[in-house]
Amino acid sequence: AQRVTQPEKLLSVFKGAPVELKCNYSYSGSPELFWYVQYSRQRLQLLLRHISRESIKGFTADLNKGETSFHLKKPFAQEEDSAMYYCALKTGSARQLTFGSGTQLTVLP
Amino acid sequence: ETGVTQSPTHLIKTRGQQVTLRCSSQSGHNTVSWYQQALGQGPQFIFQYYREEENGRGNFPPRFSGLQFPNYSSELNVNALELDDSALYLCASSLATTGGLPEAFFGQGTRLTVV
Numbered sequence: 521a522q523r524v525t526q527p528e529k530l531l532s533v534f535k536g537a538p539v540e541l542k543c544n545y546s547y548s549g550s551p552e553l554f555w556y557v558q559y560s561r562q563r564l565q566l567l568l569r570h571i572s573r574e575s576i577k578g579f580t581a582d583l584n585k586g587e588t589s590f591h592l593k594k595p596f597a598q599e600e601d602s603a604m605y606y607c608a609l610k611t612g613s614a615r616q617l618t619f620g621s622g623t624q625l626t627v628l629p
Numbered sequence: 630e631t632g633v634t635q636s637p638t639h640l641i642k643t644r645g646q647q648v649t650l651r652c653s654s655q656s657g658h659n660t661v662s663w664y665q666q667a668l669g670q671g672p673q674f675i676f677q678y679y680r681e682e683e684n685g686r687g688n689f690p691p692r693f694s695g696l697q698f699p700n701y702s703s704e705l706n707v708n709a710l711e712l713d714d715s716a717l718y719l720c721a722s723s724l725a726t727t728g729g730l731p732e733a734f735f736g737q738g739t740r741l742t743v744v
Contacts, residue, residue: 524671563633564672564719564735606671614685616662617721617733619671 522547522611526620533597534628541592541623543607552610553590554617555581559603567592567605577601597627632656633722635736642710642743650705650739652720660684661703662733663695664719672719678703679725715743
């Protein structure tokens with residue numbers, strides 16, 4: 521069965537430091553992976569998807585099929601990056617999202 | 630700001646009761662998915678509707694049911710509420726095309742508390 525694992529529930533870094541949010545997945549098919557973000561008192565929204573190979577708000581994520589990972593990285597964290605981040609895998613006949621349990625990122629001043 | 634709206638925002642029900650949650654999809658979207666998010670967990674897929682038909686279902690019992698209307702608004706119904714049904718319920722809409730299912734836009738959620 522498909523599974524998404526985010527090993528860190530909480531992550532704190534200082535402003536300007538690099539940040540990496542870890543995501544590992546288990547899926548027998550060809551994975552389609554996403555990062556969603558939820559800022560305080562806002563709704564869940566898409567941050568980026570691996571097929572686009574894009575950089576959004578300075579964040580990038582590379583799919584590593586060998587390590588079954590899709591870690592989210594940013595070289596210089598900003599205070600406005602503080603939020604809950606969810607890694608998600610699109611699976612199933614309905615192409616639904618399987619989410620990890622999330623990582624709460626806090627960027628300290 | 631996305632166009633997905635959910636009502637009500639908060640709800641308290643007693644164990645054994647029934648509840649109906651509502652979702653208004655973003656204009657033009659023909660697919661709606663419902664997710665349950667328990668405290669401290671990521672959202673978990675309940676089911677999806679496409680053009681008024683159930684299109685996929687997660688690991689939830691039959692007392693969780695849904696409807697999608699011709700205007701693509703949607704309802705989630707839960708019968709015989711249990712304490713463990715207390716959670717945030719999220720609705721997400723998207724536009725399914727022959728090319729696949731692109732980005733899902735989420736509503737703000739309904740917080741259901743069962744006492």
